[in-house]
Each structure stands twice: as C-alpha cells, then as structure tokens.
Amino acid sequence: MLKTFDMNLLLVFNTLMEERSVTRTGERLGRTQSAISNSLKRLREALGDPLFVREASGLMPTPRAEALAPEVEQIVRQTERCLRQDTEIDLATNDAHFVIGAPDRLSLPVFLPFMRYVHAIAPHMRLDLRTSDRDISIRLLASGEIDLALGWFDDLPPSMLRSIAFSEALVCLCRKGHPILRSKGAVDFQSLLAYPHLVVRSGGGRHAAFDAILSRIGHARRVQTALTNFTLVPHLLRDSDQVGVFTKRTADYFAANYDLAVMPIPLEIAPISHEIVWHRRFTNDPAHRWLREQIQKACTAES
Incomplete structure (x- = not known):
C-alpha cells in the first residue's frame, strides 16, 4: 500500500483532527478548500472509512479516525524533526565524541x-x-x-x-646562555648550522620542514637527536648545546615554561600556515x- 499511498495525506488528516474544519485546515496548509476536500476523499478511499462526519459543531472523527490519530500525529512530528535543521546545540548536555x-x-x-x-x-x-x-x-x-x-x-x-587557522614563523629554540645567543638580532646562519640540531617529527625520520628549506638553498644541518614528540625537547635543549628550529608558538611555549630562549632565524621564510581541515x-x-x-x-x- 505504501507504494501508492500519498504520505502528504497524513498531514491533511492530522490537521483535520486538530481543526475539525476543511476551511481552517486549508488555511493552515496553504491549500484551497476544494484541495482539502479532495484529499479527504482520497483518505476515505484508501482507509475504507468515512473518517469524519459533518455536524453543526464541525467535523467529528469516526472511531477509526480516533484510533489512527495518535499514530499519525507521531509520524508527522517525527517527519518534522527529520526535516528540521538544528542550528544550536545544548552545551550542558551534548555528549558528542570527536x-x-x-x-x-x-x-x-x-x-x-x-x-x-x-x-x-x-x-x-x-x-x-x-x-x-x-x-x-x-x-x-x-x-x-x-x-x-x-x-x-x-x-x-x-x-x-579547509579554513585558515593561523600562520607563524620558524624560530630557533635553545638554552639560555647558549653561545649562539651572542649574536644580536637574528641568529647567524653559519652558527645555526654549526651546532647540532634536535628534530621532532611525529611520523618518524630525521628530517622536517626546515630541512626541505635548507636543501633548496644548498645547505644541510647536522641532526643529533630525532624525536617523534616534544616531551623531551625542553630537557634535552636545556642540558646541551643542541638547538631546535620550530614554529614560533611551540618555541614560545617552551621558552616561557622551561627557561629557554627564542631567536629569529636568518632566512626569508614565508610563515607556515595552519589550517583546519574536515x-x-x-x-x-x-x-x-x-x-x-x-x-x-x-x-x-x-x-
């Protein structure tokens, strides 16, 4: 029966149950009185019952209509919820997992x-x-x-x-009192390459974005330590003459919390853009x- 039944008729039925009037039902649904009457006729034929009888006070539902009403109302409400696009979330109760x-x-x-x-x-x-x-x-x-x-x-x-989140430069991170800090302003390029480097790359390996930049200009650095995360970075830098070239936000965090120093590097490198991707x-x-x-x-x- 569902293959031939017009589900829009359930909306007409539900509204007729609420209004008990063909005219008011048409006004609510934006349809003519004759269109509602035609829909009621189709409902009667499909369900094999008069559904509504006319009395002085308006349309009165038959027992069959009274029995159908709660289920039809639930179908209409559930359909409305499916079609409605929620734009707000309740932060106090939302339990989404990301x-x-x-x-x-x-x-x-x-x-x-x-x-x-x-x-x-x-x-x-x-x-x-x-x-x-x-x-x-x-x-x-x-x-x-x-x-x-x-x-x-x-x-x-x-x-x-994607959407742009922020951009930041690459900088040099090292211990306070490191000989490389004797330079005024940016770190001297030859000094930067003279000291052993600490590299962090989550995917493994001993090369990062800075190595690709150096390669393009015909230089390379000596990597003494390669890590897959930043847990050991402040401790290794603080206790040695190793240096690291990291994005500024990361370097600033470690400098502020682990008594390290940050200096600009002597290369014209475009800031690295960070994006949110989904x-x-x-x-x-x-x-x-x-x-x-x-x-x-x-x-x-x-x-």
Whole structure:
C-alpha cells in the first residue's frame, strides 16, 4: 500500500483532527478548500472509512479516525524533526565524541587551553587528540578515524574542506646562555648550522620542514637527536648545546615554561600556515561546526 499511498495525506488528516474544519485546515496548509476536500476523499478511499462526519459543531472523527490519530500525529512530528535543521546545540548536555588529528607541536600551546575551555562549558563532550601530520591526517579523515585535523597541508582531495587557522614563523629554540645567543638580532646562519640540531617529527625520520628549506638553498644541518614528540625537547635543549628550529608558538611555549630562549632565524621564510581541515559531509553538523569555531577562536587567541 505504501507504494501508492500519498504520505502528504497524513498531514491533511492530522490537521483535520486538530481543526475539525476543511476551511481552517486549508488555511493552515496553504491549500484551497476544494484541495482539502479532495484529499479527504482520497483518505476515505484508501482507509475504507468515512473518517469524519459533518455536524453543526464541525467535523467529528469516526472511531477509526480516533484510533489512527495518535499514530499519525507521531509520524508527522517525527517527519518534522527529520526535516528540521538544528542550528544550536545544548552545551550542558551534548555528549558528542570527536577525534582531532594534529601535529604534536600544537598539543601544549593550542590544545591544552582549548580542551580546558571545551570541558568547562561542555562537560559531557568527549575529545580525543591524535598525533598526526599532513598525509596521515588526510588518510585518517578519509577513513573516518578522525573528525577534523589541524596543521599544515598541501593539496587536499575534493572530499575535504579547509579554513585558515593561523600562520607563524620558524624560530630557533635553545638554552639560555647558549653561545649562539651572542649574536644580536637574528641568529647567524653559519652558527645555526654549526651546532647540532634536535628534530621532532611525529611520523618518524630525521628530517622536517626546515630541512626541505635548507636543501633548496644548498645547505644541510647536522641532526643529533630525532624525536617523534616534544616531551623531551625542553630537557634535552636545556642540558646541551643542541638547538631546535620550530614554529614560533611551540618555541614560545617552551621558552616561557622551561627557561629557554627564542631567536629569529636568518632566512626569508614565508610563515607556515595552519589550517583546519574536515570532511565535507560534516560541514553542516551543528556540533562539528561549533567545535571548528572553538578551535578557530583558540588559534586566534594564541597567535
């Protein structure tokens, strides 16, 4: 029967039950009186019952109509909920679960304050932070293992969307009292390459973005230590003559919290742009959109 039944007739039936008038039903639904009468006729034929009889006070439902009314009303209300696009979320009760992919360098300067803020105003929302860089993040987004990513990206597949979060320069991070700090202004380029370097790359390996930049101008650095996260960075730099070239936000965080020093590097390098990237199927999801907005605010506040 569903193959031939017009589901719009259920809306007419539900409104007739509420209004008990063909005229008022037509006014509510924006249809003519004759159109409502025709719909009622089709309902009667489909259900094999008069459904409504006319009395002085208006249309009176038959027992069959009275029995159908609660179920039809539920169908109409559920359909309305399905079609309605919710634009607001209840932060006090929302229990959405999000997995965010980002390079480890952003964990402390960006995501530590971000997560504290989200947990304070949305206590039931669950957040997981997964360390991942460019290609890994795109692969995880495509597979659905993460819900959004923050970082530095090149080309994106058509299924992904992006928005600019912030940009920052590369700087030199080292211990206070390091001989390299004798330079005034930017670190001397030859001195920068003369000292052993500490590299952090979440995907492993001993090369990072700065190495690609050096290679383009015919130089290379001596990497003494390679790590996959920043946990040991302040301790290794503070106790040795190693230096690190990191994005400014990360370096500033360690300088402020671990008594290290930051200096500009002597190269004309365009600032590194960080972007928020997500799968386009989540673009209009209210909770996902809210989370993207909060990450954007956190990035702006920290820049």
